[in-house]
Amino acid sequence: KAGVTQTPRYLIKTRGQQVTLSCSPISGHRSVSWYQQTPGQGLQFLFEYFSETQRNKGNFPGRFSGRQFSNSRSEMNVSTLELGDSALYLCASSPPGGHPYNEQFFGPGTRLTVL
Amino acid sequence: AQSVSQHNHHVILSEAASLELGCNYSYGGTVNLFWYVQYPGQHLQLLLKYFSGDPLVKGIKGFEAEFIKSKFSFNLRKPSVQWSDTAEYFCAVGDTDKLIFGTGTRLQVFP
Numbered sequence: 001k002a003g004v005t006q007t008p009r010y011l012i013k014t015r016g017q018q019v020t021l022s023c024s025p026i027s028g029h030r031s032v033s034w035y036q037q038t039p040g041q042g043l044q045f046l047f048e049y050f051s052e053t054q055r056n057k058g059n060f061p062g063r064f065s066g067r068q069f070s071n072s073r074s075e076m077n078v079s080t081l082e083l084g085d086s087a088l089y090l091c092a093s094s095p096p097g098g099h100p101y102n103e104q105f106f107g108p109g110t111r112l113t114v115l
Numbered sequence: 116a117q118s119v120s121q122h123n124h125h126v127i128l129s130e131a132a133s134l135e136l137g138c139n140y141s142y143g144g145t146v147n148l149f150w151y152v153q154y155p156g157q158h159l160q161l162l163l164k165y166f167s168g169d170p171l172v173k174g175i176k177g178f179e180a181e182f183i184k185s186k187f188s189f190n191l192r193k194p195s196v197q198w199s200d201t202a203e204y205f206c207a208v209g210d211t212d213k214l215i216f217g218t219g220t221r222l223q224v225f226p
Contacts, residue, residue, distance in 0.1 A: 003158070033213060042218035043159075043205065056213050090159065104214060106151075106159040 002027065004093050004107035012113045018079040021110045025072050025093030032074040033104065034066060037088040046089075049074055078112075086114045117142040117210045121217035128196050128224050136191040136220050138180075138206030147209035148189040150180055151216075154202045162204075165189065176200070196224050 005024045013019050025032050034046040045058040049068035066076040072093075078085055088111050092104040118141040128134060140146060150162040163174025170182040180191045189206060201224045207214040 035214075035216075040218075043207075043214075043216040045213040045215070048213055058213070092159075103161065103164075108158050 004091055004105055006089075006091050006107040006110050008110060009108065010111045010113075012115060013081050014115050015081055015083060017081050018077065019081060019112060020075055020077045021089055021091075021112075023074045023076075023091030023093075023107060025074070025091075026095075026105055029093035029095055029105070030072050031094040031096075032068060032072065033092045033094070034074070034076050035090040035092065036060070037090055037109070038086075043090065046076065081114045083114050086112060088112075117146075117208050117215050119206050119208050119215055119217040121204075121206055121220050123220045124218070125221045126223070128222070130198055130224055130226050131195050132224075134191070134193040134196045134200070134222070136204055136206075136222070138189045138191065138217060139187050140189065140206075140208045141187070142208065142210075148180075148182060149207040149209070149214065150174065150178070150189075150191050151205045151207060152202050153205065153219075159205070162191070196222075198224050198226050200224050 007022045031050045033048040035043045037043045047054055047066050048056040052068045063079045068074045088109040090109045091107045094104050120139045122137045148165045151159050152162050153159045162178050163172050163180055165172045165182045173179045178193050180189055182189050204220045206217040
C-alpha cells in the first residue's frame, strides 16, 4: 500500500505570495490532518478533515486554510506569506474507524521557505 | 487544553548506553499517548502507543515506555542504544481529533 504523499517536496516563495500544498492519504483513509513543524515550536496542529469537513482547527491565523476533496485528497493554502511561515508542513492520514489519532501515518512533508 | 513537555532537548550518548527520555502531559483524565521518531531525512514514524491496559508498552526497535498516571509521565526507554537510533523523538497525546506534540528531543549516538 502506498504511503502518504505530499507535493511539492520543496517550495521557495517570497513574502506576500500565497502557496498551496497537496496531500494524498493512504488509500482508504478518510481523515487527513496537517501539522506545521519548526525547530523552535516542534509540531503544531493546523487542522483535520474527515469526509470533506473540517472537524478540528488549531490556533493559526485565518491565512491558513484547507480543504478536502471527495477522494480524501487534501490541500492547504497559506495566503500573504510571512517569513515566520517557513517550516516543514506535514500531512497525516488515519485509517477508518476508532479514534482519528489511533494511528496517524505521516507523509514526508513539504519544506516551505519564505524569503 | 492538553499540553506535552519534553524536558530533554538534546541528548548525547555513546553506543550501548541506556536511554530514558522524559515526557509529561497536562491532562488528568483518560489519555492516549504516543512516541514518534523522525530519523534524519525520513518520515515521522510511530514508535509505540498507549491507550489502556499494561502501563509498560513495548514498541519497535527495542523501545519501551512506561505510563505512570500519578506522575503524568510517559517516559521512553531503551536499554542499549545504537548509532542508528540517532534521530528526533516526539512525545504526543491524543486530544479529540488531533495530536498534541512535545517540542521533541534530539538524540545523538556516537560509536
